[in-house]
Amino acid sequence: MTGSSLTQVSAAWVPLAAVLLLAVAAAGAAFDGAVAARAEGRPWQHGAGVPVAETARLLRQRRRRTVAADRPLELVGTGGLVVVALLMVVVVPLGRWTLGDLPVGIVWFNAMDVVVWALVWLAGWGPNSAHALVGGYRFLAQALAYELPLMFAITAPAVAAGSLAVGDVVAAQEGLWFAVWMPVAFLVFCGAVLAFSVRAPFSAPAGTDLAGGVLADSSGIDRWLLLAGRWALMAAGSAFAVAVFLGGGHGPLLPAWLWSLVKTAALLAALVWVRRRLPTVRPDRLLPFGWVVVLPLVLLQLLVVAVVVVGRG
């Protein structure tokens, strides 16, 4: 059974979707490099090549192992992030087309982002190294702070659309984006995207003060998978936010698929900008903030949305 008015394309398109996701992720990394180059007083063009240079560097680098590393679990953790990001975009429509028009697409996305808990933790556990392990613990503490607000934030559009299918949520935004009348849920979701992709202000698990934390002992292709996985998660999160909060493919003039892409790129750029503007917040500061401030706020948002929906009949 399909959940909505979207066209479900055949599985043969999966490689193209993967390439598209990695391209958007690379564009995000390039923009990040350009902003960083500006901050260092160099022309931005110098920084835009960072993803290419870093990829070449890591492809050429040997893999370094540590004593008594838990190799299988380490591989699951490092390789898993890209896979989870790909599984996330399965339910994200590009204009009218989607790979998997699940009736419970929103729950699917949520399930995938919970898998990130295990993956980052395993990436920290694997190398048998104190800094990486503490990084893994930090991610769990951080995940406790952001996960519940994230769940309630993506519940709001589902309640408003009366469906858990992403296609229905997009269709319900014709004329008015959900981000406009549920701004708190939108902002909380954007924060959660930064958090599950381990970006500032939520980058403590990979913090400089831990010598790179979960990244401390990874090298070569392992490191590339971790870095690319973080960028891909950020891109996938942005794409999902576009579908459930920013009207998906709705927009004038341009075709729907292009609107999806343009909005995703714009949101990703905004998230990169935020990440460069802010320092890292310690997880022990984050936990009380997440539960005492953000969680009540997002529940209130959900209440408002529910009242509006009931009021509309």
Next chain:
Amino acid sequence: MGLRERLTTAAVRRVAVLVVEVPGWGRTRCAAEEQLRRRGWRPALTPADADALLVCGVPGARLAAAVDLVWDQLPGPRARAEVLDPAGTAAALDRVVAELSDDAAQRADAASRPGEPAMGIEAGADPAQDDAEDMDHGDDDPEDDSEDMDDGDMDMDMPMPAGIPLAGGGDARDGLEMDVLHVPLGPVLPAWPAGLVLHCTVQGDVVQETRAEVLPPDPAAEPDGDLVPGSPADRCDRAAGILALAGWADAAAAAARLRDDLLSPGNPGACRSALERLTRRVRRSRTLRWTLPGQLHGRLLALLDEAAAALTGTPTPIALLPLDDLAPLVTGQELGAVRLRVAAAELAPGTLVRSGAGLS
């Protein structure tokens, strides 16, 4: 063939360099960091992250052993260079890129290395107990704790996976029993005082006990010189360290740029306005105020204000922190907080080493 060459060219465009500062060569380290920034390269955080090892100064025996161990942990392709004065950094980095681009030599290097990771040398040995040995004092890399998990009072019948004794347990501050690990911080660690080793006893992420020492440079070598303690450049260097550890890369880059501008004879007016901009940015950041532990946000602002005062000709006298006072400052803190507090402490390893206070 063409593909491999192109990959190599792309791979050495942004080299990650692990910079090691030997006590007494602070100015050389700053010059190296400036060179990295100009070239669009980046400082590496760990040996696993690094393509190249750049040693600023002539290390003494123990520091040299630590540097050698770190060198063994670079994944490769790898290059190593030594530099003794600020003027030599550009040439040293040119050598690095030539060495990294030499595919044949890198292959030979890779083939000559053991495939399995090796156990490191022990760091935790207390010099008071066995001062006759040399190798035992050699320190190791902070990122690889695996060789440091030994607990002094452990039973030798315990299982030892890969030759590593299991960690012993101990009561943590919450009353839970947690594993006790011995993790040395330093001497090769970015944003960290030169040559400092903090022998930490860690439970979870809390540092329960510490002992600090400074690994000296080669006594026969003549140090090139540190930043003048209390000078505007020194203040900015410390601020850059704190900001980098706080995860605010762009503000740290601004502080490091300012430091380098202050070190080069140039336009003090431009420095003053850049310093004002940075101070305003730091003062306004509520996130930074919220996340920095203790009084560190105030300390950071004080550093920038002192830099401004020194620029206008009224330097603030500073009191250097004796090494023995470092342990009480950091004991009982979380690892990240320890790093921040050490970066903010008024330590000057070069001075300590010269006066003999840091030697153990």
